Amino acid sequence: MNSSAVCAYIGIGSNIGDREHHLLQSLVMLGCHPEIEVTGQSRIYETDPIGYVDQEPFLNMTAELATTLSPEHLLSYMLSVEQQLGRIRDIRWGPRTIDLDMLLYGSAQHHSDDLQLPHPRMLERAFVLVPLIELVSLRDPAMAEWLALHLEKLDRKEGVSLWKKI
Template sequence: MPTSQEIVYLSIGSNIHPRVANIQRALRLLRALPAVDVRATSHWYETEPWGNREQSNFYNVSVALTTRLTPDQLLAVCHQIEQDLHRQRLVHWGPRTIDLDIIFWGARKIRTATLTVPHAQAAHRNFVLLPTQEIAVGDDLVAPQVAQMIAQNQDQSWIKKVRNVSELDD
């Protein structure tokens, strides 16, 4: 993946029915944005809930994109997509119709009141690191960050690559 323009990586997940449709709709909404160019999408993964494990399993994907948006503008877009898909923030690490997180933005380090990049918990989450590693191959800015985080990661939760999205049950 060329690095002449910074590649931004998002993690997208859902564990509330219909999980597949929720993620597909979020991807369509991202692709429809004129200021966003989706470059790659990882395989889909079924994953054990992280944090609060008393809930349904998640489906997760990582997305690589370029954008003309600022980090704060992209964060606002992610929050709008979550709102459009009826995300409710009722329980910390609880069930969600959709979750979009900015994980990496090239080599940038961002720390504001509303956004931390690399994502503050990325280094501790298989469901973020493994799908991102899959699509960051060749990205000289992000692939080394992901490899270092994976080497130090102690997350014991299971993660299973899905071969065919059409076979997923919701």
């Protein structure tokens, strides 16, 4: 990846079918794009659903990308990956094979109908913050500390646990 690449963080979640496979396959598909390099990934966490709670638990993780794509083009590619992995959008916050959310794109602030950066609800969700802090701490300890302060304020931290295969 060339020196003009931007560091972006993507939240990834799945709660239908082989959840781990969907997470890992999305990373492979993201990395297959010539303008995206997956430069880091958090551990995988099992999380309770929020919003629409009558569904199976999620597996969630965060990926760090180096990309020369614009935020809009990266989002478009992420939506393509979701579609290829069978994502159906019928219930808001409902079950899904894969969910890819752009959390951060460098220091960009972007507000359009299709994309808001930083992600507007990222600081309200432990299932986003826990793996994001894990990953960001490797590159930017000050930002990780700031994110951890937001995590401390949340009530639902107990719904996030490190996932282990039995």
